[in-house]
Amino acid sequence: MIxxxxxxxxxxxxxxxxxxxxxxxxxxxKGYASWVAVSxxxxxxxxxxxxxxxxxxxxxxxxxxxxxLYVAENSNTKLPQIFKFSAVWGAHEGSLLLWALIxxxxxxxxTLFGRSLSPLMMARVLGVLGLVxxxxxxxxxxxxxxxxxxxxxxxEGRDLNPLLQDIGLVMHPPMLYMGYVGFAIPFAFAxxxxxGGRLDAAWARWSRPWTQAAWVFLTLGIALGxxxxxxxxxxxxWWFWDPVENASFMxxxxxxxxxxxxxxxxxxxxxxxxxxxxxxxxxxLSLLGTFLVRSGVLTSVHAFASxxxxxxxxxxxxxxxxxxxxxxxxxxxxxxxxxxxFELVSRETALLLNNVILVVTTVSILLGxxxxxxxxxxxxxKISVGPxxxxxxxxxxxxPLAILIGVGTVARWKRDSVANIWAxxxxxxxxxxxxxxxxPAVAMAHFSWKAALGMVLAFWVFFTTLRVIRDHARxxxxxxxSLSQWGMALGHIGVAVFIVGITLTSxxxxxxxxxxxxGDHYGLGxxxxxxxxxxxxxxxxxxxxxxxxxxxxxxxxxTVLYPEKRNYLTGMPMTEAGIDAGLxxxxxxxxxxxxxxxxxxxxxxxxxxYVRWIWLGALIMALGGVCSLADxxxxxxxxxxxxxxxxxxx
Amino acid sequence: MKARHKRxxxxxxxxxxxxxxxxxxxxxxGNNLSYFFSPTEVAEGKAPANHVFRLGGLVEPGSLKxxxxxxxxxxxFMVTDNQRSVKVRYQGxxxxxxxEGQGVIAQGRMGPDGVFVADExxxxxxxxxxxxxxxxxxxxAHDEGVAEMAGGxxx
Numbered sequence: 139m140i141x142x143x144x145x146x147x148x149x150x151x152x153x154x155x156x157x158x159x160x161x162x163x164x165x166x167x168k169g170y171a172s173w174v175a176v177s178x179x180x181x182x183x184x185x186x187x188x189x190x191x192x193x194x195x196x197x198x199x200x201x202x203x204x205x206x207l208y209v210a211e212n213s214n215t216k217l218p219q220i221f222k223f224s225a226v227w228g229a230h231e232g233s234l235l236l237w238a239l240i241x242x243x244x245x246x247x248x249t250l251f252g253r254s255l256s257p258l259m260m261a262r263v264l265g266v267l268g269l270v271x272x273x274x275x276x277x278x279x280x281x282x283x284x285x286x287x288x289x290x291x292x293x294e295g296r297d298l299n300p301l302l303q304d305i306g307l308v309m310h311p312p313m314l315y316m317g318y319v320g321f322a323i324p325f326a327f328a329x330x331x332x333x334g335g336r337l338d339a340a341w342a343r344w345s346r347p348w349t350q351a352a353w354v355f356l357t358l359g360i361a362l363g364x365x366x367x368x369x370x371x372x373x374x375x376w377w378f379w380d381p382v383e384n385a386s387f388m389x390x391x392x393x394x395x396x397x398x399x400x401x402x403x404x405x406x407x408x409x410x411x412x413x414x415x416x417x418x419x420x421x422x423l424s425l426l427g428t429f430l431v432r433s434g435v436l437t438s439v440h441a442f443a444s445x446x447x448x449x450x451x452x453x454x455x456x457x458x459x460x461x462x463x464x465x466x467x468x469x470x471x472x473x474x475x476x477x478x479x480f481e482l483v484s485r486e487t488a489l490l491l492n493n494v495i496l497v498v499t500t501v502s503i504l505l506g507x508x509x510x511x512x513x514x515x516x517x518x519x520k521i522s523v524g525p526x527x528x529x530x531x532x533x534x535x536x537x538p539l540a541i542l543i544g545v546g547t548v549a550r551w552k553r554d555s556v557a558n559i560w561a562x563x564x565x566x567x568x569x570x571x572x573x574x575x576x577x578p579a580v581a582m583a584h585f586s587w588k589a590a591l592g593m594v595l596a597f598w599v600f601f602t603t604l605r606v607i608r609d610h611a612r613x614x615x616x617x618x619x620s621l622s623q624w625g626m627a628l629g630h631i632g633v634a635v636f637i638v639g640i641t642l643t644s645x646x647x648x649x650x651x652x653x654x655x656x657g658d659h660y661g662l663g664x665x666x667x668x669x670x671x672x673x674x675x676x677x678x679x680x681x682x683x684x685x686x687x688x689x690x691x692x693x694x695x696x697t698v699l700y701p702e703k704r705n706y707l708t709g710m711p712m713t714e715a716g717i718d719a720g721l722x723x724x725x726x727x728x729x730x731x732x733x734x735x736x737x738x739x740x741x742x743x744x745x746x747x748y749v750r751w752i753w754l755g756a757l758i759m760a761l762g763g764v765c766s767l768a769d770x771x772x773x774x775x776x777x778x779x780x781x782x783x784x785x786x787x788x
Numbered sequence: 789m790k791a792r793h794k795r796x797x798x799x800x801x802x803x804x805x806x807x808x809x810x811x812x813x814x815x816x817x818g819n820n821l822s823y824f825f826s827p828t829e830v831a832e833g834k835a836p837a838n839h840v841f842r843l844g845g846l847v848e849p850g851s852l853k854x855x856x857x858x859x860x861x862x863x864x865f866m867v868t869d870n871q872r873s874v875k876v877r878y879q880g881x882x883x884x885x886x887x888e889g890q891g892v893i894a895q896g897r898m899g900p901d902g903v904f905v906a907d908e909x910x911x912x913x914x915x916x917x918x919x920x921x922x923x924x925x926x927x928x929a930h931d932e933g934v935a936e937m938a939g940g941x942x943x
Contacts, residue, residue: 527820530815
């Protein structure tokens with residue numbers, strides 16, 4: 139019964155989404171007040187319906203109702219309770235339901251926090267979101283119904299993919315989807331503004347906090363995924379340039395560009411048409427990401443079993459969304475003129491360059507990701523584009539970006555001079571050269587020019603950001619900085635920390651796969667790894683072997699690691715690495731496979747310097763996003779506009 | 789600065805960035821593409837001799853051997869498409885889902901001794917999943933095998 143309620147709620151949600159998509163937009167165009175008024179209640183009702191539907195599916199999982207096909211395929215009575223809950227989004231159908239629920243939650247949030255929007259603008263925004271929701275709900279109901287029954291019911295489910303039975307994966311998809319789907323909001327704002335013919339600074343101001351919120355979630359989601367891959371896949375990598383990873387990274391890059399160009403549009407009224415285009419581009423990349431992940435067209439480590447009709451549906455949906463948005467853009471963009479002048483040396487130029495580089499980077503990654511698909515479609519062979527391609531393109535493009543952070547943040551809006559900027563960054567420039575060159579020579583095992591380059595860039599970003607903080611704080615103390623100034627500073631410091639992590643981990647990691655019999659020692663990076671052997675273990679839904687590795691340095695004990703090799707009931711093996719985390723280095727031990735009768739194992743031993751800084755950097759960036767989101771200027775503006783509106787009506 | 793000059797400078801900067809990016813992209817693409825070949829294609833000499841490529845098929849049952857000495861972890865195994873087989877050597881830990889009789893993709897180069905030296909071996913997340921390239925290669929080899937047999941049976 140419960141699954142039927144969920145299914146029914148889903149179908150009603152589709153109808154409501156259609157109403158929400160059509161009536162407000164037509165009403166706003168024709169001027170029917172009653173049609174416009176439909177938008178808010180429809181959006182909120184849709185959220186409640188999807189919440190009901192999601193709750194029904196969750197209930198089916200918690201009750202282990204194996205008469206529901208999706209539950210039977212992805213859960214098991216022996217599964218720990220927390221993973222029964224997260225199994226709801228453990229596979230295709232449920233994660234799409236989560237997608238739809240999150241979209242409706244964002245939409246409901248717009249009805250709550252967007253009170254400063256004019257009723258017409260609100261109606262158009264909700265209408266656009268309703269249309270997007272219609273597409274997704276239709277996809278869900280017609281190709282991927284999570285409530286499909288399995289009759290007769292089976293006694294026991296198949297179990298959740300063991301890779302997903304982990305706290306990192308409980309959090310990763312919802313975060314990622316919050317980010318992906320969140321970019322629907324700036325997209326809807328952009329389309330609504332074009333429909334209304336009003337692309338002004340107010341539109342940018344409305345879009346900014348929503349874009350920042352989506353960006354924060356996406357940043358956290360990607361970082362969580364990377365962290366999970368690092369400790370759960372058992373090969374100690376944190377980024378593989380896998381198509382599915384690229385699918386989340388491309389909207390992040392485009393979203394980062396969008397955040398910066400929205401800043402220019404809000405503060406200076408420039409780049410309007412470009413910002414609209416970026417909003418469309420970012421959301422299209424989110425949809426493309428969903429397509430790549432869910433259609434299985436690409437060979438990927440994520441390789442979900444897939445169904446071609448699903449891929450086709452999303453591809454068509456993508457074509458409709460992108461096609462209609464670009465058509466509208468073509469019709470309206472010519473009327474959008476930014477009558478704002480700025481000089482060549484100005485913050486606007488720096489941000490313009492930032493946007494150009496970020497977009498070019500995104501497009502290069504897009505090319506590398508889609509190239510195998512294109513070649514295959516042309517029948518010219520099956521190829522793959524390896525990680526070296528992405529590194530060779532991404533790293534050189536990031537260098538000017540890091541330099542620009544330093545220049546752009548100290549430059550004035552509208553007009554500045556080279557001499558003035560140089561005077562501001564001179565000290566930071568010298569300091570970053572000195573610190574960057576000295577650091578790898580002193581703190582690392584050996585000097586490397588690549589490491590020096592990375593560290594110079596990281597120090598450059600850090601010192602110039604300090605300089606900006608000092609300038610803002612002048613005469614007022616650190617408390618005088620507004621939250622949005624803190625947001626920018628933290629965002630950029632996060633970049634610096636991230637660069638340190640990537641540079642040092644990539645260049646100084648030591649990685650060995652070795653055969654170790656019980657009692658064997660192996661030395662790596664100044665640490666001694668003493669393999670004591672394995673014991674067998676029994677978990678709730680797996681059994682396996684647990685190794686014990688004693689690590690010492692110069693005779694002093696450092697830690698004991700217990701890497702595990704598990705075999706789940708489904709027959710799927712899993713590697714649980716043993717990791718000793720530290721601010722300046724991680725020690726990583728994973729069991730490979732047993733070799734021979736003497737209890738010997740193939741063991742993977744890594745020493746990874748500064749690897750934590752990668753995720754720490756992402757966290758600091760996200761914190762920066764939260765700060766600027768919380769800036770009181772948005773709330774003050776919202777209140778003023780509300781009062782002005784009330785005053786105007788009265 | 790005059791507006792015309794300014795626009796010109798913007799244009800030049802934009803073009804330089806684009807040109808640099810395009811150069812990077814094409815350089816990187818040329819060096820890092822790897823084509824997929826089945827064991828039959830390798831046996832027919834279609835695979836490049838001095839470029840990285842991917843070899844895919846099934847791990848031949850009973851062919852996995854551990855050849856490491858001391859602390860080295862070294863494995864050899866045969867990759868087959870049920871027509872021809874190619875021997876693969878890999879130093880390092882094989883992925884969790886690697887198993888005899890299962891689909892596998894190895895990336896690397898042909899060694900001078902006719903053994904494929906892999907620097908990466910991929911088996912997939914899902915135990916029921918067969919990489920699409922491998923499935924296609926097996927099907928193709930099967931079809932050719934059937935065609936050959938049919939041809940051989942002709943009077």
